[in-house]
Amino acid sequence: MIERQRIRLLVVAILVAIAVVAVGVFVVDGGTADPDPVLFDDTVSMGLALEDEYGLEDDVRLPRAQVFYSQYEYVVGYYGVEMFVASFREAGHTDRFGHPRTVYVSDYSSVDVELSADGHPTADREPAWTDAESAWFAVGSEATTPSGQTIVPFADRDDATAFVDSHGGSVVAWEQLLDRDVEMDDATVVRDRVDQQHQNADERIEAVSALADRPVSTVVGEDAATVQEAIDSAPENTTVLVPEGTYNETLEVDRSITLRGEDDATIRGDGNGTVITATANRTAAVGLAVAGSGSQRQGDGELPGDEHDGEWDDTFERNYAGSDAAIGLHTANESLIEDVSVDSEVTGVVLRRSENSVVRDVTVDSPERWEDGHAGVLAFHSPTVVENATISDGRDGVYSHRSTGLVVRNSTLEGNRLGVHLMHTSDALLASNRLENQSSTGIYVMTGPERNAIVDNEIRGAEYGLFPDGSDSYVADNLLVDNRVGLRIDATGSRYEGNVVAGNEIGAQVRAMLPTNQVLENDFVENDVHADAGTGPLRVWTHDGTGNYWQGASSITGDRTVDGPYSPTAPVDRQLHRTDGAETLARSPALDAISGLQGTVPGMRTGSVVDLAPTCEPNEPDLLAETPWADRAWSCERIERGPSP
Amino acid sequence: MSDSSPSTGSGRSRAPPTRRRLFEAVVVREVRTVVRARSLLLLAATLTAVVVGITWIGDGFTAGYLPSIVDLLTPLELLVPIVAIAFGYRAILGDQQRGELDVLETYPVSARELVLGVYAGRAIGLAVTIAVALAIAAIAIAVGGDDPVRVYASHSGADSPILFARFLVLTVLFGLAVLAVAVAISAVVSVTRSALGLSVVALVALLVGFDLAIVYGLAEGIVGDADLLYTLAASPLSAYRGLVLETTVIVASGTGPRVASPVASLVGLVIWTVASLAVAVWAVGR
Numbered sequence: 065m066i067e068r069q070r071i072r073l074l075v076v077a078i079l080v081a082i083a084v085v086a087v088g089v090f091v092v093d094g095g096t097a098d099p100d101p102v103l104f105d106d107t108v109s110m111g112l113a114l115e116d117e118y119g120l121e122d123d124v125r126l127p128r129a130q131v132f133y134s135q136y137e138y139v140v141g142y143y144g145v146e147m148f149v150a151s152f153r154e155a156g157h158t159d160r161f162g163h164p165r166t167v168y169v170s171d172y173s174s175v176d177v178e179l180s181a182d183g184h185p186t187a188d189r190e191p192a193w194t195d196a197e198s199a200w201f202a203v204g205s206e207a208t209t210p211s212g213q214t215i216v217p218f219a220d221r222d223d224a225t226a227f228v229d230s231h232g233g234s235v236v237a238w239e240q241l242l243d244r245d246v247e248m249d250d251a252t253v254v255r256d257r258v259d260q261q262h263q264n265a266d267e268r269i270e271a272v273s274a275l276a277d278r279p280v281s282t283v284v285g286e287d288a289a290t291v292q293e294a295i296d297s298a299p300e301n302t303t304v305l306v307p308e309g310t311y312n313e314t315l316e317v318d319r320s321i322t323l324r325g326e327d328d329a330t331i332r333g334d335g336n337g338t339v340i341t342a343t344a345n346r347t348a349a350v351g352l353a354v355a356g357s358g359s360q361r362q363g364d365g366e367l368p369g370d371e372h373d374g375e376w377d378d379t380f381e382r383n384y385a386g387s388d389a390a391i392g393l394h395t396a397n398e399s400l401i402e403d404v405s406v407d408s409e410v411t412g413v414v415l416r417r418s419e420n421s422v423v424r425d426v427t428v429d430s431p432e433r434w435e436d437g438h439a440g441v442l443a444f445h446s447p448t449v450v451e452n453a454t455i456s457d458g459r460d461g462v463y464s465h466r467s468t469g470l471v472v473r474n475s476t477l478e479g480n481r482l483g484v485h486l487m488h489t490s491d492a493l494l495a496s497n498r499l500e501n502q503s504s505t506g507i508y509v510m511t512g513p514e515r516n517a518i519v520d521n522e523i524r525g526a527e528y529g530l531f532p533d534g535s536d537s538y539v540a541d542n543l544l545v546d547n548r549v550g551l552r553i554d555a556t557g558s559r560y561e562g563n564v565v566a567g568n569e570i571g572a573q574v575r576a577m578l579p580t581n582q583v584l585e586n587d588f589v590e591n592d593v594h595a596d597a598g599t600g601p602l603r604v605w606t607h608d609g610t611g612n613y614w615q616g617a618s619s620i621t622g623d624r625t626v627d628g629p630y631s632p633t634a635p636v637d638r639q640l641h642r643t644d645g646a647e648t649l650a651r652s653p654a655l656d657a658i659s660g661l662q663g664t665v666p667g668m669r670t671g672s673v674v675d676l677a678p679t680c681e682p683n684e685p686d687l688l689a690e691t692p693w694a695d696r697a698w699s700c701e702r703i704e705r706g707p708s709p
Numbered sequence: 710m711s712d713s714s715p716s717t718g719s720g721r722s723r724a725p726p727t728r729r730r731l732f733e734a735v736v737v738r739e740v741r742t743v744v745r746a747r748s749l750l751l752l753a754a755t756l757t758a759v760v761v762g763i764t765w766i767g768d769g770f771t772a773g774y775l776p777s778i779v780d781l782l783t784p785l786e787l788l789v790p791i792v793a794i795a796f797g798y799r800a801i802l803g804d805q806q807r808g809e810l811d812v813l814e815t816y817p818v819s820a821r822e823l824v825l826g827v828y829a830g831r832a833i834g835l836a837v838t839i840a841v842a843l844a845i846a847a848i849a850i851a852v853g854g855d856d857p858v859r860v861y862a863s864h865s866g867a868d869s870p871i872l873f874a875r876f877l878v879l880t881v882l883f884g885l886a887v888l889a890v891a892v893a894i895s896a897v898v899s900v901t902r903s904a905l906g907l908s909v910v911a912l913v914a915l916l917v918g919f920d921l922a923i924v925y926g927l928a929e930g931i932v933g934d935a936d937l938l939y940t941l942a943a944s945p946l947s948a949y950r951g952l953v954l955e956t957t958v959i960v961a962s963g964t965g966p967r968v969a970s971p972v973a974s975l976v977g978l979v980i981w982t983v984a985s986l987a988v989a990v991w992a993v994g995r
Contacts, residue, residue, distance in 0.1 A: 072733075085874075086878045089871050089874040089875050089878060090875055090878075090956060092871060099864050102862035103862070106860070106861055106862035107861065107862060108861050132864055132866070133866060134866045134867035134960070134961045134962070135775075135866050135867065135961050135962070136866060137857050137863045137864065137865070137866055138857065138858075138861040138862065138863050138864075139861070139862045139863070139864060158962075159962075162866060162867060162961050162962060163962075165866070165867065577858075577861070599857075599858050635766075654784075657783040657784045657787065658763055658766060658767055658780055658783070658784065664779045664958060664962070665775050665776055665779055665958065665961055665962060667866070667961075668772050668773050668775055668776045668866065668868060668961070669768065669772045669776050670768065670771055670772055671768075672768070
């Protein structure tokens with residue numbers, strides 16, 4: 065009996081224990097305590113282009129925030145508290161990251177903050193971190209980051225008040241701050257200004273086109289024996305006319321003149337250095353063939369042209385812009401190179417610190433082996449318009465370094481290693497270029513720049529078709545065909561829209577860690593794999609209810625949208641367009657039951673892409689018609705139309 | 710159980726068995742039945758395989774507890790009722806068919822104690838089945854998580870085993886509510902075939918009927934917008950789903966419209982359980 069009593073007691077105890085635990089798991093907070101702040105360098109950060117970061121003085125301490133989200137396993141770092149506020153207020157932000165559980169901001173109460181001449185906050189050391197919810201924020205003051213006006217956080221309200229007393233603005237608390245409208249130039253701003261950028265480029269061309277029509281003052285062979293003599297004797301703002309023939313000379317132009325060739329006038333260098341070097345503003349070279357430069361790829365000595373202040377990229381500048389070239393413009397703003405053909409030994413045209421110059425109707429034939437070449441057109445600190453250029457066989461077709469606002473359009477790039485290669489170049493427009501058979505990458509944007517527009521390009525036969533990095537860029541209406549990887553998505557906060565991605569081994573490959581891109585109305589047709597995702601949270605490629613066209617994601621019901629989500633990375637969905645029977649398997653209730661909630665807690669999922677509202681038909685039928693597979697882009701209404709022939 | 714007399718402590722076993730001992734005997738016998746039933750063991754193994762399989766296919770091992778909950782929720786809404794019905798639909802009917810009910814009726818055991826005893830015994834079996842399946846999945850998630858990219862600082866966010874424990878508890882509660890329905894069916898019917906038939910009817914009603922009825926009510930305006938949260942509690946599936954979403958997924962996804970009224974949903978499940986058992990008691994006592 066006592067034994068039985070004991071068993072009873074034991075059973076009751078176990079039941080009570082189970083009940084306590086069962087109730088207990090609902091009582092305790094599911095989350096852990098507030099995490100400690102981490103090193104900012106260890107966060108996945110956004111809000112500052114690498115170019116801007118390199119350009120900062122050593123004592124500049126930009127305000128920063130680090131955010132621990134409920135669904136995103138990495139700590140996200142923001143340069144500028146306003147950057148976080150803008151992101152947080154964006155539609156869909158909390159869907160993708162979950163809600164911010166803990167936010168730390170730079171605490172300027174912990175240092176003696178002063179503003180530099182540029183308005184950047186400076187201090188002798190990095191400010192400590194403080195919890196944003198209890199911090200005070202100086203808004204609308206004179207403080208700036210390279211991106212614009214910035215918010216300065218303080219743990220102590222008195223410090224914030226003292227700051228606004230001397231630097232203007234007002235003090236607000238966290239709650240009020242989150243309610244403020246913060247304007248940031250995002251990808252849609254870039255989209256909306258594409259036409260304007262084209263127009264600006266037209267104006268820049270207009271501004272220099274008069275250079276081609278300067279009156280002829282000197283004719284080579286009549287007024288002077290050599291081209292160089294003619295250049296030296298011609299008055300400024302006139303044209304030196306070079307009649308048909310080949311001139312074995314190396315030229316230096318240090319005054320504002322135009323060098324115009326007749327018919328096939330050829331300037332041939334002696335195989336050393338740059339053939340034509342110009343260092344004056346408003347210089348023009350028109351209607352020439354140029355050949356015979358040296359073949360040294362990297363310079364190391366002094367560069368021609370005006371002196372400039374030392375900057376972080378001085379070494380690059382000497383190395384890259386010091387390359388031998390057919391034509392080198394150094395500190396020659398508003399210059400024009402038009403109707404020129406180059407038989408390049410290493411680099412075709414170098415533009416260094418030559419703003420608002422124009423390179424048009426230029427042909428560059430690079431050395432046969434790409435290892436021997438450097439760039440067809442190399443723009444260094446030179447926001448230039450390059451149009452109607454034809455560049456082949458080079459290392460880089462067009463290479464740009466810190467040429468904010470560069471425009472490359474209507475150009476043809478063939479057989480280079482990289483077609484267009486941007487380094488530290490923001491606000492560029494790359495439009496309507498045709499890129500074929502680059503051995504590595506069609507358009508490669510590196511080093512985290514901002515607000516680039518890449519539109520209407522046609523890229524075929526590259527290892528990587530389009531490979532943009534950075535943030536807040538607009539990638540639209542490009543035709544990406546027959547590449548190993550059509551579209552590589554490393555850029556964040558960007559909008560990828562209306563691209564036709566067809567016949568590639570991998571249509572789109574996403575490696576961006578932050579799920580902040582808008583990917584919509586693209587057409588994925590006849591790729592071996594439509595999309596492939598690396599580490600990072602689930603990427604939801606649907607924006608404002610609009611998804612993409614995925615060949616194979618068809619529906620038997622026939623509606624304007626496919627009746628379920630489509631995941632190009634899921635085992636069955638990814639086979640839909642090339643394996644018979646996959647569609648039947650995809651409609652199994654078992655798969656439905658699992659995938660029904662696929663878009664939930666996206667931040668916690670890894671390595672996958674889902675489109676919650678795939679479109680029924682291709683979004684860009686005209687662009688798709690330029691591929692052989694337009695008739696393979698089945699509409700989801702195919703059953704009603706009957707089988708395709 | 711206030712009738713447990715002090716005399717039971719005397720050690721003399723000749724005294725007639727007390728009602729509590731009878732209740733215990735029924736419970737113990739049910740547990741033995743469950744353990745011996747190979748088909749139920751097979752069912753438990755299948756459930757475990759499906760749960761672990763879904764966790765694997767859905768990448769839950771690498772993604773974490775919460776994504777796994779989301780992946781498992783819909784499949785379990787369908788599977789748990791089936792398993793629960795299988796556990797219970799012949800519980801009392803079996804006794805009746807083997808004549809044990811008649812034997813039991815010679816003991817001073819009331820219909821209420823009999824039903825509660827049978828239910829408790831089967832409930833232990835079902836709870837263990839569900840808990841073991843989910844616990845194995847939880848262990849797999851704990852061990853199987855892939856390492857985050859090391860160059861970045863990482864944290865677990867809102868994900869936590871606590872959430873999975875909540876999910877486990879709610880799934881067991883859901884299973885127990887459906888088990889009560891199954892026991893009621895087994896008490897009401899008199900032959901196996903009708904037990905099977907009625908069970909299928911009950912399953913269809915549970916799995917789609919009630920939810921569709923709510924959808925119809927909402928579409929026709931019978932269920933007002935303000936009532937939906939509470940009407941959901943009437944369908945065991947919706948009550949369960951709402952509870953899981955409210956106590957786990959919402960923790961991570963933050964703001965938005967409310968997904969459930971936890972109290973109403975919990976009361977809904979309890980009412981289903983109690984009412985079903987009451988029906989069973991009434992049927993046995995007939």
